Amino acid sequence: MTQQPFSRPGAIDLSALKRTPPAGAGAGGAAGAPAGGGGAGGSTSAYSVAVDEANFQAVLEASMTAPVVLVFSSPSQSPESAQLALDVATVADEYDGRFLAASIDVDAVPQLASVVGQAMQIPQLPVPLMLVLLDGRPATQPIPGAAPIDDIRALFNQLAQQLTAQGITGRHQPNAFGAAGGEVAEGEEPEIDPRYAPAQDALAAGDIDAAVAEYQKLVDANPADHEAAAGLSMAKLLQRTQGVDLNAARAAAAADPDDVDAQTLVADLDMLGGHVEDAFARLVELVRRTSGKERDRAREHLVGLFGAVGNDDPRVLKGRQALASALF
CATH class of the missing domain: 1.25.40 (Serine Threonine Protein Phosphatase 5, Tetratricopeptide repeat)
Known part of the structure; x- marks a missing residue:
């Protein structure tokens, strides 16, 4: 896997694909955001989420706090892509909130995958594909193909070093997307216009x-x-x-x-x-x-x-x- 330069200013702003940011979202994560349906690729990781139309906004909001590593996978087209999503979730856990692993299952949410791909000027998304989001926009070039977990760790290490050098210290909250059934956590109310x-x-x-x-x-x-x-x-x-x-x-x-x-x-x-x-x-x-x-x-x-x-x-x-x- 080729290591990617990390750029905080990023590229295309994906904020047009989300609703108004929920009030109260702070440094710990996206407050009031819909919870995801489990971890990336089915993982129970504390720092991973399976992305769908209901929580895509929350994932973008989370990238305002700390990077989100987004994996496009398709178990039907590429079994190794599901493993990549699991490995990314595993490595994200090792960084205690410095990264959130997010996975879009192209088979399960093809329309969302298409819209995000169009926004990134990738009309036909190859799977697997990995992308790092920060401040609601890509912070690296798309990274195609599967990779062994050691290569993923090397990439995360490089990104973590660059984050530190740039003074980016935000962390995600564990299990921020973990509530089942898409329900809002107790005491929190989504404020979507x-x-x-x-x-x-x-x-x-x-x-x-x-x-x-x-x-x-x-x-x-x-x-x-x-x-x-x-x-x-x-x-x-x-x-x-x-x-x-x-x-x-x-x-x-x-x-x-x-x-x-x-x-x-x-x-x-x-x-x-x-x-x-x-x-x-x-x-x-x-x-x-x-x-x-x-x-x-x-x-x-x-x-x-x-x-x-x-x-x-x-x-x-x-x-x-x-x-x-x-x-x-």
Whole structure:
């Protein structure tokens, strides 16, 4: 297994695939989140969870505290993928909460797997596949293939060292996803804004068009709803890039650097591939080179990408400064 560099800023933000964060989620884990149905790959590990539509939001929230190691498995297609999920759960336990092992069974929740794969620009998910999430987004490149448990331990060791060097010290609570039957732990109440449920449900079902429509309704009703606006921006990005051939898109952009459609499409693909700053830089330079309606289109597209990432993100603040410089 090739060891992966660990990047806290991460790549594509997956927060558009979740509902409003539950109130009270703190450093110990996702408070009020639905519990998972057992551990990764059937494990009873204290730091593992089997991911489904009900608890995917909670898993993303948990990655705001400490990394989540997500494994895509399919017992029917790849028996070794189930073993990988179990081994990842075993190793996660050895780190006492520094990692949470999460497993998506592609056979059991194909729609969720498809949506997450689309968000990561992996339309056909190979199994097994491992990914490290931090702050609700991938912090490494996807790691395909099975690996012996010693290699998994080596990867976790490398990531733990990088976490320490970057001052990331959060830990997951043990058994945070362990309550059976999907019930909320005693004394905790989920606080999920029902306004976002239709859009979230559409995303979970893989219906990106419906998600766009639902988010658009929310934005039309309340333009100040920043959560809905960010969700709409990300859903539209997923919509624009569905079925796109990455190599063909890049070739078209290289052939005509001033073609707004070609450049904005590659910027979208850069976003999905985790190259957020590259996407911003591409469009800033396009704004600098163009004028009139073409410049307006490039600028508006860039502002939409800012919204998808979040206005408080330092990359967005830097991008806005670069855009202002390009305009004036």
